[in-house]
Amino acid sequence: MAFVVPKDTYNGKVFEVEIGTGDKAVKIGGENTLPFLTFEGAVPNMPVIAHEVQDVAPEDWPETVQAAYKGVSGDPVTWAKHCQDNLGAQAIALRLYSTHPDRQDTSPEAAAKTVSDVLAAISVPLIILGSNHAEKDAQVLRAACEAAKGRNCLIGKAQEANYKTIVAAAMAAGHKLIAMSDLDVNLAKQLNILITQMGYEKEKIVTDPMSSALGYGIEYTYSVMERIRSAALMQNDGTMAPPMLNDIGMYVWKVKETMASESDLPDWGALEERAIGWESTTAVGLIMAGSNLLIMRHPKAIETAKKVIAELA
Amino acid sequence: MALSGVEIFKHLPKTNCKKCGFPTCLAFAMKLAAKQASLDSCPDASEEAKSFLGAASEPPVRAITIGAGAGAVKVGEETVLFRHEKKFVNPCGMALQVMDTDSDADIDAKASAVATSEIDRVGQRLRIELVSVKDASGDPARFAAAVKRVTEKAPDAGLILDTRNTAAVEAALAHLAGKKPLIYGATADNADAMVGIAKAAGASLGVIADGLDALTALTEKITAGGFKDLVLDPGARKAKDMVEQYTMIRRSATKKSFKPLGFPVISFAVNADPYMEQALASIGIAKYASIIVLSDIAKWKSLALIALRQNIYTDPQVPMQVKQDLYKVGDVKAESPLMITTNFSLTYFIVLGEVENSKVPSWLAVMDVEGLSVLTAWAAGKFTAAKIAQFITESGIDQSVSHKELIIPGYVAILSGALEEKLPGWKITVGPREANALPAFLKNKAAAA
Numbered sequence: 034m035a036f037v038v039p040k041d042t043y044n045g046k047v048f049e050v051e052i053g054t055g056d057k058a059v060k061i062g063g064e065n066t067l068p069f070l071t072f073e074g075a076v077p078n079m080p081v082i083a084h085e086v087q088d089v090a091p092e093d094w095p096e097t098v099q100a101a102y103k104g105v106s107g108d109p110v111t112w113a114k115h116c117q118d119n120l121g122a123q124a125i126a127l128r129l130y131s132t133h134p135d136r137q138d139t140s141p142e143a144a145a146k147t148v149s150d151v152l153a154a155i156s157v158p159l160i161i162l163g164s165n166h167a168e169k170d171a172q173v174l175r176a177a178c179e180a181a182k183g184r185n186c187l188i189g190k191a192q193e194a195n196y197k198t199i200v201a202a203a204m205a206a207g208h209k210l211i212a213m214s215d216l217d218v219n220l221a222k223q224l225n226i227l228i229t230q231m232g233y234e235k236e237k238i239v240t241d242p243m244s245s246a247l248g249y250g251i252e253y254t255y256s257v258m259e260r261i262r263s264a265a266l267m268q269n270d271g272t273m274a275p276p277m278l279n280d281i282g283m284y285v286w287k288v289k290e291t292m293a294s295e296s297d298l299p300d301w302g303a304l305e306e307r308a309i310g311w312e313s314t315t316a317v318g319l320i321m322a323g324s325n326l327l328i329m330r331h332p333k334a335i336e337t338a339k340k341v342i343a344e345l346a
Numbered sequence: 347m348a349l350s351g352v353e354i355f356k357h358l359p360k361t362n363c364k365k366c367g368f369p370t371c372l373a374f375a376m377k378l379a380a381k382q383a384s385l386d387s388c389p390d391a392s393e394e395a396k397s398f399l400g401a402a403s404e405p406p407v408r409a410i411t412i413g414a415g416a417g418a419v420k421v422g423e424e425t426v427l428f429r430h431e432k433k434f435v436n437p438c439g440m441a442l443q444v445m446d447t448d449s450d451a452d453i454d455a456k457a458s459a460v461a462t463s464e465i466d467r468v469g470q471r472l473r474i475e476l477v478s479v480k481d482a483s484g485d486p487a488r489f490a491a492a493v494k495r496v497t498e499k500a501p502d503a504g505l506i507l508d509t510r511n512t513a514a515v516e517a518a519l520a521h522l523a524g525k526k527p528l529i530y531g532a533t534a535d536n537a538d539a540m541v542g543i544a545k546a547a548g549a550s551l552g553v554i555a556d557g558l559d560a561l562t563a564l565t566e567k568i569t570a571g572g573f574k575d576l577v578l579d580p581g582a583r584k585a586k587d588m589v590e591q592y593t594m595i596r597r598s599a600t601k602k603s604f605k606p607l608g609f610p611v612i613s614f615a616v617n618a619d620p621y622m623e624q625a626l627a628s629i630g631i632a633k634y635a636s637i638i639v640l641s642d643i644a645k646w647k648s649l650a651l652i653a654l655r656q657n658i659y660t661d662p663q664v665p666m667q668v669k670q671d672l673y674k675v676g677d678v679k680a681e682s683p684l685m686i687t688t689n690f691s692l693t694y695f696i697v698l699g700e701v702e703n704s705k706v707p708s709w710l711a712v713m714d715v716e717g718l719s720v721l722t723a724w725a726a727g728k729f730t731a732a733k734i735a736q737f738i739t740e741s742g743i744d745q746s747v748s749h750k751e752l753i754i755p756g757y758v759a760i761l762s763g764a765l766e767e768k769l770p771g772w773k774i775t776v777g778p779r780e781a782n783a784l785p786a787f788l789k790n791k792a793a794a795a
């Protein structure tokens with residue numbers, strides 16, 4: 034028996050979404066096959082990594098990743114420029130973390146000003162994230178959308194509890210949208226349907242299936258992503274066809290493996306390498322499951338992820 | 347490869363003699379197809395029927411065991427491409443590469459690292475199982491001496507003999523009686539001799555070829571001679587080739603029943619950049635490699651790989667659960683705050699992490715709701731006021747905790763009234779909905795106290 038390449042053909046295709054403007058704009062998605070299987074389909078765009086930047090100094094980040102941004106992280110504009118100019122960031126993800134009512138409760142107007150300042154300083158695409166407080170995010174992101182008008186940003190995250198305001202604002206200002214639901218294929222589909230029912234084009238949505246860190250439920254995210262991608266390709270389900278985003282830094286840099294010292298846990302080995310490797314391994318796992326865009330923190334972990342992506346092309 | 351009842355029926359005697367305990371041969375065939383009966387129950391089944399059904403019931407990816415005794419590692423037997431379809435069966439083995447040109451001290455250190463690699467993760471004891479000794483010297487005596495050193499320092503590790511030289515394999519096997527190593531391996535040039543050696547030693551054999559056409563030709567040639575304990579190396583060393591070639595192999599075996607590629611895959615993640623090596627190994631874990639060879643197993647590196655392997659090979663049907671118990675987070679005292687959550691492991695880990703981040707020592711009562719998250723468990727009637735009250739009453743919490751205040755997840759705030767009724771004397775406090783608000787919540791509470 035001669036070997037015959039076992040090709041599958043799919044009716045569906047992942048939507049191609051462009052963010053940013055000018056020659057620094059990036060495209061994600063667009064593939065009509067499972068991750069990197071170019072023997073049977075086209076993968077026009079490789080996964081993109083965005084560097085996470087916060088509007089407030091990252092005092093609650095573990096030491097290993099805080100140290101990587103020493104001297105620049107006190108101010109979001111400096112921090113974002115550093116990522117773009119010195120670290121070669123393909124995109125910046127600005128998290129408006131200080132707006133959370135339990136943090137500084139920064140006003141939507143002040144947050145919008147931060148967005149304008151960061152946008153004025155960078156030319157790579159900007160992802161604008163709230164603080165993951167459903168009610169407050171609706172107000173903050175509405176103001177941010179307006180401030181970022183014309184820059185084709187990616188705004189999020191719209192969730193079931195707050196999508197209406199955010200969708201309307203993103204639509205009015207011409208931005209792309211992150212739709213996030215809680216680790217469930219049907220919820221992800223349902224939210225996309227609700228959003229499109231408001232008149233927002235499904236071709237402009239990016240799905241956040243909800244991420245998790247290696248060792249802390251990554252297999253759930255992994256399988257939800259594989260199922261979403263299968264539905265998009267095999268069942269040609271347009272409501273499942275948006276590219277997928279994984280906001281992993283916030284999950285990875287919260288687990289013990291990125292914080293506990295080697296002297297406390299000698300079986301776990303060197304903290305710095307362990308922590309960096311935890312983030313890059315999480316990224317690689319989810320890239321295998323079909324991630325199109327990842328938000329990450331440590332420059333060294335990002336470097337590894339980019340090296341892997343280059344080898345996957 | 348699943349057969350239908352009708353296909354099986356064609357091979358039965360069709361006498362309806364009922365000796366199998368079923369009224370007709372067809373009824374028996376249906377039970378066989380559903381894997382609820384064994385062909386042994388039919389005394390009149392022909393040899394032809396036995397060999398036909400035997401071949402059809404073989405797993406699409408052959409099981410290969412490396413090593414013997416307690417340390418033996420079984421790989422292969424996989425049936426699907428996606429873990430959400432069905433649990434991946436045998437977690438891949440991970441091997442540390444040792445060069446026979448390494449100094450004795452280095453060989454000892456590497457072998458010891460494997461021997462002591464076991465760690466505990468979420469209640470499972472996990473380790474790096476294999477050592478791969480590479481013939482870099484070209485000297486069979488040197489190779490055999492290195493293999494012997496490894497078996498002395500790491501007696502429970504399975505062995506991979508990485509050499510194309512039959513003389514080196516034979517010299518090493520002299521030290522490996524009954525150890526069933528993987529000989530890696532056979533190429534188009536040495537296949538006949540290697541198969542003879544592997545057969546005689548009860549060893550499995552790696553088959554090395556450049557690409558899947560050449561690999562198919564070689565495994566067909568070897569299996570035609572009746573030897574089937576094979577492991578495949580199609581030559582992929584770059585991420586892209588790994589994903590594509592391993593996917594083609596798994597798909598050919600499971601979807602096309604293509605026997606020449608129905609064997610486990612060995613993948614070499616070896617890379618000068620340790621993070622890149624970790625990444626290439628991660629690709630192997632996710633994408634169907636059954637054996638992964640590493641150049642170094644620094645603890646920080648293997649911890650992540652062991653965790654990823656455990657995650658990918660978890661049964662997707664069974665929600666991950668933690669044990670129902672009263673957990674101490676930090677240096678708790680009898681007056682420390684008491685929270686309740688459910689035993690879905692993801693919920694537990696997230697809540698645990700946030701309580702740890704708060705640096706406020708706390709009691710965390712984890713209730714068995716069959717591994718559901720808070721909202722799902724509440725919706726399913728498993729996290730109700732009555733059940734929580736029963737758990738709190740029967741758990742003996744009052745032995746450890748001196749106060750009577752229970753913090754419940756914000757998502758089930760609706761239960762607070764009913765809980766206060768069912769737990770007389772208790773104060774029910776509604777906590778935040780999302781775990782990420784716990785640090786602020788606990789700190790405020792501690793400051794107010």
Ligand code: SF4
Pocket residue numbers: 358359360361362363364365366367368369370371374387388389390391
């Ligand atoms: S014992 Fe065999 S021949 Fe007899 S009825 Fe059963 S299947 Fe048919």
